[in-house]
Amino acid sequence: MAHTAYPQSYYAASANPIPARPELNGEVETDVCIVGAGYTGLSTAIALLENGFKVSIVEAAKVGFGASGRNGGQIVNSYSRDIDVIERSVAPKQAQLLGDMAFEGGRIIRERIAKYNIQCDLKDGGVFAANTPKHMKHLESQKKLWERYGHTQLELMDAKRIQEVVGTDIYAGGMLDMSGGHIHPLNLALGEAAAVESLGGVIYEQSPAIRIERGANPVVHTPNGRIKAKFVVVAGNAYLGNLIPELSAKSMPCGTQVITTEPLPPELAKSLLPQDYCVEDCNYLLDYYRLSGDNRLIFGGGVVYGARDPANIEAIIRPKMLKAFPQLKDVKIDYAWTGNFLLTLSRLPQVGRLGDNIYYSQGCSGHGVTYTHLAGKVLAEALRGQAERFDAFADLPHYPFPGGRLFQVPFSALGAWYYTMRDKLGI
Template sequence: MSGSEHIRSWYAASAPAFPRQPALAGTQRADVCILGAGITGLSTAIELARAGLSVIVLEAKRVAWGASGRSGGQAIFGFGCDQAKITQAVGLADSKRLFDWSLEGLDLIKTRCAEFGIDCDWRDGHAHVPIKPRHITELKAWQRDLADNFGYPLQWWEREQLQAVMPNERYLGALFDPRSGHLHPLKYTQGLAKAALALGVRIFEDSPVTALERGPTPRFKTAHGEVACDFAVLAGNAYVHGIAPELDAKIMPVGTYIGATAPLGEALARDLIRNDMAVADVNWALDYFRLSADHRLLFGGRASYSTLPPPDLAGTLRRRMTRVFPRLAGIEMEYVWGGYVDISLSRAPHWGRLGQNIYYAQGFSGHGIAATGLAGRILAEAIRGQAGRLDAFARIPHRDFPGGRLLRTPLLVAAMAWFKLRDALF
């Protein structure tokens, strides 16, 4: 397998082969050039191509090589931070608008699957689950805020109701949302790429961007070519640095990891999670899990803030899994993989523009399956002259990570160590 192929994962093993696209060579011209063939970049491309613009997408590796093709696959309302934090930053009126748009991001997944015939194993339902009494208090406060201020009702399940759906002694209840859900992220992103190609978008793989030349006609440069365009879009997130240094300081790459068991058989799998929902606990260092279409348990967690993968990753994930599902003791992880997501300091989305013709969306903070599609639509609107929604996101204030390039990772590791200790003790 070459360095530009997908990492070994259950997603890569279970998705259909995607035809390799050519590498960029020579000088090309487009109305819009997009860096990154993940959900953000492809969503932007689809919207712009439909509007009649010529679009080029540059991808350093393969389509969906980054988080879009290897994430936990959980599509959840809202953004990476609690909505209350956005309310505090921009006021309730704008916060309501942003929250409603996050629901549009969820609906957009289902719309695009239907319109483009994307079979990505979508399943309805997501639950946030408490482990400790303080988690119940936090979840119920969140439920009240969403119902009272945003008109979004969630279902509170007492422990007995949860156990009827997911027999389990670890969790004390659940905050359930029937509108959120989960999918196969690589299949979904490849489906978007096929749709973009059908609309006339040109995608160049194996074409890492080495520089962005700014000006009235921005130019993306690669080792073997360049693209001149009227508008540039930066959608590489955690896997891009140095192209726009002022954006780099606003995000940090965080490693997140997931494993897939061998097939459990339909009977056992359906008895673990009887309604096929996705689940995430509410610890700072959280566990999240769901069933696959072929009856595996996909179990994620163990984030790394040092950018170094944890030792004995398979063993760690297996131990965490059996703490949730003791009956899976002895079940091995057939696949274990990881990758980076980009987090902002506040965990709020960081979307906007640089100057008049360079647009970006980053800071999805592990909450990107639905929000990235929304970001693409909103970036495309702004490029076409309707910037009201992008301006609303751009009003969310963002600070640089403290410590600069040398110290920000050690400082974040120290802070995360405290939060993990808090998970364990309180």
């Protein structure tokens, strides 16, 4: 079988040491078989192992190969659709449960980093940057909403104040969330994989799940082996393919692009982001950026519906970077890559079970770093018989994209065009 390597990203080039992990050969029995060694799978495994379960993970490529090892590295609270949207869609008790969980993922990340001594360049502080006065009004409402759920580490910033933390004059203001922050995402995944193994879990790489045999004791088949389990957790997200057709019908892989500069002189790096916070703007198709541990600017944005790889990523993203920081016009781009995330029509995650023993979580819709860590804890609770928080997610309404899979891409692109024009026009 062909060996799938990491993409040529800055994260792969600067990763901590990566141990060799075996392929699955032959038959294994376990309590829980997890499909996918990204954040969802790793977080679920840690929570289960800490509670005495025997866990095996099958990964098609390498730990953190997908979105977990390619994303912008930002710890951002809540969901891709915020709590106010949830409040309008579900009953008050369900909304309260989901609202209470909206800020838990970041805490789980920090707890894991501390408990398992994960070296991943953790920095505190995240900025939501308002491109327009309308965005600023949204942030004012968001602050009140989040404070209603007990989240108080927030500061509204006017145009003058935001220039103290972001070295550009393009923003009308913003909001600082000191419980946000940023990490080296692949090193976080690698550290969590090491935690899984320290607790007795086993990770099989280069072992794609090609079939799940359903029944009282489900069996996950790979090209050269099979794992018989009491439970299966499906955590493949945008890299799941058509393994489970009923899941792929309600979601769509999308690509986002990231570039990384050469290392910047310390004084230049500090002039861009003096407090070393990460930043995302408030556009529908947002830009996001931060400094790496070695003073590179990591800048991402854009969406390619259907997850095609653009021919020239730098040509797409570099103009966005220069709009914010024209002083970087002569700076060399050392890395450019794309990665896929899974979009749902509601932009809320899809959580549930198939039969009695196959559980899944998918569709973070671009907001996955914190949510996936929460999801792992919630999935583990459900397998232990504590399903209240799991059910709060599982009961969210979800629908297939209009027109089925054939029209997923044009429908979503049209919607994105509409919201992008609203952003540009300020309406």
